[in-house]
Structures are given as structure tokens and as C-alpha cells.
Amino acid sequence: MGIDRTVPAVHLHIGGQARAEGTGGTVEHVFPVTGEVQGLVPLAGPADVAEAVEAAHAAFPAWRAWTPAERRGVLVRLAELIKADIAELGRLSVLDNGMTHRIGLHLASSMAGYTEYYAGWADKIEGRVTTVPAQRRELAYTVPEPYGVVGIILTWNGPLVSVGMKVIPALAAGNTVVVKPSELTPYATEHLMRLVRAAGIPDGVVNLVLGGPDAGEALVRHPLVQKVSFTGGPTTARKILASCAESLKPAVLELGGKSANLVFPDADLDRVTLINTSSVFETLAGQGCAIPSRLLVHESVYDEVAEKVVARVRSLRFGDPFDPSTNVSPVVTHAARDRILGMIGRARSQGVGRLLAGGGVPDGVPAGGYYVEPTVFGDVAPDSEIAQVEVFGPVLSLLRFSSEEEAVAIANSTSYGLASYVNTRDIGRVNRLTAQLRAGGVYVNGAPPVVGYELPFGGVGISGYGREGGQEGLLEFVRTKAVAIA
Numbered sequence: 001m002g003i004d005r006t007v008p009a010v011h012l013h014i015g016g017q018a019r020a021e022g023t024g025g026t027v028e029h030v031f032p033v034t035g036e037v038q039g040l041v042p043l044a045g046p047a048d049v050a051e052a053v054e055a056a057h058a059a060f061p062a063w064r065a066w067t068p069a070e071r072r073g074v075l076v077r078l079a080e081l082i083k084a085d086i087a088e089l090g091r092l093s094v095l096d097n098g099m100t101h102r103i104g105l106h107l108a109s110s111m112a113g114y115t116e117y118y119a120g121w122a123d124k125i126e127g128r129v130t131t132v133p134a135q136r137r138e139l140a141y142t143v144p145e146p147y148g149v150v151g152i153i154l155t156w157n158g159p160l161v162s163v164g165m166k167v168i169p170a171l172a173a174g175n176t177v178v179v180k181p182s183e184l185t186p187y188a189t190e191h192l193m194r195l196v197r198a199a200g201i202p203d204g205v206v207n208l209v210l211g212g213p214d215a216g217e218a219l220v221r222h223p224l225v226q227k228v229s230f231t232g233g234p235t236t237a238r239k240i241l242a243s244c245a246e247s248l249k250p251a252v253l254e255l256g257g258k259s260a261n262l263v264f265p266d267a268d269l270d271r272v273t274l275i276n277t278s279s280v281f282e283t284l285a286g287q288g289c290a291i292p293s294r295l296l297v298h299e300s301v302y303d304e305v306a307e308k309v310v311a312r313v314r315s316l317r318f319g320d321p322f323d324p325s326t327n328v329s330p331v332v333t334h335a336a337r338d339r340i341l342g343m344i345g346r347a348r349s350q351g352v353g354r355l356l357a358g359g360g361v362p363d364g365v366p367a368g369g370y371y372v373e374p375t376v377f378g379d380v381a382p383d384s385e386i387a388q389v390e391v392f393g394p395v396l397s398l399l400r401f402s403s404e405e406e407a408v409a410i411a412n413s414t415s416y417g418l419a420s421y422v423n424t425r426d427i428g429r430v431n432r433l434t435a436q437l438r439a440g441g442v443y444v445n446g447a448p449p450v451v452g453y454e455l456p457f458g459g460v461g462i463s464g465y466g467r468e469g470g471q472e473g474l475l476e477f478v479r480t481k482a483v484a485i486a
Contacts, residue, residue: 003322007095010041010186012048012210013193015055016203022048024211027183032098032330033321035368041186044209046218049178052207053222056149056176059204064146064174068123075119075172078199082112085195089160089188096185097156098330098370099284100321107160108188110450114164114469117453121474122172139485144478146174147226151219153240155231156182156332157287159189165457165468166229166252171205173477178207180219184332186210217243227251227477231289233390234462252466252476254289254458256390257418260411261292262401262433265301267423267445273308275446277396281316281374285329286394287336289463290419290441290449294380294387296407299400306356306378306398313357313374318365330370331393337361337370340393343386344375352384353377353397382410390416404429412438417460419449440467 007029011018024043031038044052063071082089086108093104125144131137150170154162159181170177181189189208196206209215216236220228220243228251230240237253244251263272279291286293297305319326331337344359358375365371372394380387380397387397401407411420420437422430422444434442440459441449450457456467466476 004091005095007038007092007187008190010039010190010210011193012042012044012052013206013208014048014052015059015207018193019048022209022211024048024215027212029184029186030333031095032332032370034366035334035370038095041183041210043183044180044211044215046214049180049209049211049215049218050222052178052209053149053151053219053224055204056178056207057224059202060146060148060176063176063202063205066174068125071172071174072119072122074200075115075122075168078195078201079112079115079119081195081199082108082115082192085191086112089191092187092191093160093185094321096159096187097284097332098321100282100326100329102324103282103284103329107158111160111164111192114161114453115168118164118168118172118474121169121471125173125474125478127480141483143481143483144173144475145481146478148175149225150175150177150477151222151225151228152177152179153216153219153228153230153232154179154181154189156184157284157289159185160192162231163189163192165254165473166231167206169474170229170477171201173474175477176205176207178209178219178225180209180211180216183210183212216240220244220249221246223247225249229466229476230254234464237464252468253464254466254468255418255462255464256392256416257289257291257459257463258294258388258390258414258416259290259292259419259421259439260294260296260437261421262407262411262423263295263297263301263305264422264424264426264429265298266425267301269301269305269308271446272423273305273312277309277312277316277374280396281313281394282327285331285372287331287392290457292419292421293391293395294397294399294411296399296401296410298407299402302398302400306376309376309396309398310357313376316374318362318371328371328374328394330365331372332370334370336393337372340372340391340395343389343391343393344372344395347377347380347384347386350384352386353380356398358394382413388414404433408433408436412436415462418458418463419443439463
């Protein structure tokens with residue numbers, strides 16, 4: 001039996017309504033694998049966004065009044081429905097942006113895991129008593145309270161994971177939400193809204209509006225939106241913060257990265273090669289925020305690692321994303337492909353590194369598909385564009401170092417600070433480097449950035465601020481009130 005490649009009709013979900021049209025018009029959804037149009041996507045205009053915010057605001061008092069155990073129960077039901085539909089959510093993720101089926105299933109499973117995890121937190125959001133009358137003091141305690149309406153803006157590379165890390169903890173804390181996915185990836189979140197209704201979450205608690213920058217700006221600026229959570233790039237984040245600044249509205253920003261992977265001579269070089277190339281090339285064709293796109297290798301093993309990396313890259317396979325043997329997916333749009341090829345071209349013309357593999361458009365892929373060859377540059381200059389600016393595509397830079405101090409200096413030389421990776425068997429070195437690397441997380445000997453739902457994830461510098469995942473991710477969606485009774 002062939003793979004079902006049909007896509008659902010897409011709607012704006014406002015209050016209890018699923019609207020087939022929006023005031024922002026429509027946009028054609030293009031399948032990046034073939035360049036073919038799959039269907040039309042309705043776009044929200046500012047008026048639709050305002051209605052969604054007002055629906056969330058109207059639903060907030062009743063949702064907040066639910067007992068924590070009731071919110072826990074409905075989120076447990078949602079998690080069960082997600083788990084039962086992982087296959088469909090994974091299928092739609094492929095049709096959203098061309099990711100491989102393996103990655104689509106993984107992201108759907110991650111959303112289910114986050115939903116279960118934060119369901120467990122819903123009835124454990126507690127304040128603390130600081131003084132009592134027995135101490136001849138006032139009775140003083142703290143109360144964690146939800147913000148109200150939270151505006152959540154998702155990026156296109158992994159919207160289901162962002163739902164798990166943003167929407168679910170916001171709901172567990174008692175907030176209502178207006179979610180704006182990218183118009184580039186409408187299908188998996190459309191199906192999710194069916195599950196939200198089936199779980200018994202009341203109308204207006206979760207609203208979804210697809211749209212472009214004008215819809216995002218309307219959401220951020222709306223006076224009833226009490227906090228914003230955004231995943232994307234620094235350029236858009238600066239615009240969001242400028243809008244938030246007008247009303248001093250708080251925001252959580254999970255932005256890009258230019259993560260370094262430090263490889264020392266005592267590391268397992270085969271494992272390093274496999275994990276690093278899989279991350280940069282097989283995970284959404286390098287379109288991930290925390291991928292180790294800079295591979296920093298000690299000079300004594302640099303040539304060996306470079307040889308292993310090139311051999312691994314040459315074994316990667318393009319093809320149908322539903323085919324289990326396919327490793328590499330296309331990038332999301334024609335414009336993204338042109339931008340990535342432009343960065344590759346500038347690196348080649350400027351001589352900032354040696355091209356070891358790739359560098360162009362692969363043969364044997366659909367003519368209209370947005371593919372870029374897995375590309376490796378060796379001996380890259382640390383201060384070059386290709387080593388300093390996030391490519392968000394299948395491009396890996398190899399750099400040499402001779403000492404721990406030099407490795408740390410190169411790793412910390414960018415404005416980003418999302419993740420750093422270390423590969424060594426020397427625990428003393430691990431302890432030294434984790435203290436020195438400027439990043440929101442340090443991951444050692446193959447540990448992934450999200451090793452469990454309980455671990456917070458986020459960055460420093462232009463990689464953003466605030467945390468997603470873990471208890472820290474839950475606490476982003478509550479604010480603490482102090483109470484004192486004389």
C-alpha cells in the first residue's frame with residue numbers, strides 16, 4: 001500500500017469556530033520535495049488575530065478556575081490522543097516541510113512526551129510560606145498565578161516540538177493561548193487542533209491563527225496578550241521586542257545558534273563523526289537551532305576526522321522522505337535554498353576555507369525540489385561569515401585548534417550562545433570546559449540538547465533568553481504574587 005499523501009483542509013481556529021477563510025487572504029502551500037502546490041492556506045489578518053485574543057481572554061476566567069487536577073486530567077487525555085495519532089502527525093509533518101518520515105515521527109513523539117510531562121506539573125505549581133504568626137511576624141506566602149492570554153509564535157522547522165515546549169506548559173499553568181504557526185507548516189497543527197477539541201479542552205482556551213508578519217505583529221501588540229513566547233531568528237526577535245517594549249510586555253525568545261563541537265584526541269572519533277554529521281545533515285537538512293555546525297578538532301586528529309566526515313557525507317542519500325533509506329531532506333523554500341547557496345558561494349570565492357564536499361545542488365532529486373548538497377568546508381577561518389553566521393542549512397565548518405584555551409576562544413567567538421558540545425574521556429577537562437563555554441547548555445560525548453523533558457533549553461547572547469522544558473519552562477508562564485497578612 002502506498003503512503004497517503006493527502007493533506008487536510010486548513011482552518012483558523014478561533015473560539016469554537018474552525019474558519020476556512022481569513023481576512024489576510026490565502027497562500028499556496030508548496031511541498032519542498034517537489035516544488036508542487038499542495039493546497040491553499042487561509043491567512044489571518046489583524047482582525048482575525050484580535051478575535052482570537054478576545055476569545056482567549058473570555059475563556060481565561062473559567063479555565064483558570066478549573067482545579068489543577070482537572071487541568072492535569074484533560075492534558076493527560078490530550079497526551080493519550082497524541083500518542084494514538086503519532087503516525088498521522090508524523091505523516092503530516094513530512095508534508096508540512098519535507099522532513100524525513102523518521103524525523104517527523106520523532107517530533108510527534110516528543111510533543112506527546114512533553115504533554116505527559118507538563119500534565120504531571122499541572123497540580124504541582126505551589127507557592128511557599130515565608131513567615132507565620134508563631135514567629136511573631138505576619139503570615140506571608142507566595143502565590144504563582146497565570147499571566148492570562150499568552151501569544152505563542154512557532155517557527156516552521158519543528159512546530160510540534162514547540163507546541164510541547166510552549167503551549168502545553170502555558171495551559172498547565174492556567175493560561176489561555178493564541179498560537180501562530182508559520183504558514184509554511186499548516187498541516188500537523190491543524191490535526192492537533194482536532195485532538196485539542198477531542199480531549200475536552202474548552203473552546204477559546206487554545207486558538208490558532210496562521211499568518212505572516214502582520215498577523216504576528218498584531219498578536220504581539222494586542223493589549224490583552226500578557227506575554228509572548230517566540231521561536232525563530234534574531235532579526236524577527238528584535239522586532240518583537242520593540243513591539244513588546246511599548247507596553248513593557250515580557251517575552252521568551254528561543255532563537256538561533258552557531259554551536260561548536262569540541263573534539264579532543266581521546267574522543268571516540270567514529271561516534272563523533274556519526275553524531276555530528278547526522279545532526280547537521282540528517283536533521284531537517286541542517287535547519288535546526290542547536291545543531292553543531294562548527295566542528296572544532298584538535299590538530300593531532302584533525303585530518304583523521306576530516307576524512308571520516310567526508311566519507312560519511314558521501315554515503316548520505318536523497319530521495320522520497322517517506323523512504324526509510326532517505327537521509328537528507330530538502331530545505332524549506334526556494335528562497336532558503338538560494339540564501340544557503342549564496343553563503344556557500346561567498347565562502348568559496350573569499351577563500352575562507354577549503355571545500356571538502358558538496359557545495360551545490362545534488363543530482364537525482366526532483367527537478368522542482370529545494371535540495372542543497374551536504375557541504376563541508378575544512379580549515380575554516382574562525383572570523384569568516386560561514387563560521388560566524390547561522391546558515392540554517394546542510395553546511396558544516398571544520399576548524400583546527402591546538403589547546404583547550406584556543407578551542408574555548410573559538411567556540412565563544414560568535415554572538416550566539418545556544419549550545420556547545422564537548423567530546424573527551426577526560427572528566428577534568430569536561431568540568432573545566434563546561435564552566436568556560438558561553439552557552440545555554442553544554443552536551444558531552446553525544447548527549448543531545450534535549451536529553452529529557454525535565455531539562456531546560458535556551459540560550460544566551462543573540463540565541464535569546466528564557467527557558468523551555470523542565471520546571472523552568474513551566475515557571476515562564478506564571479508570575480509570583482506576594483501576600484502578607486498582619
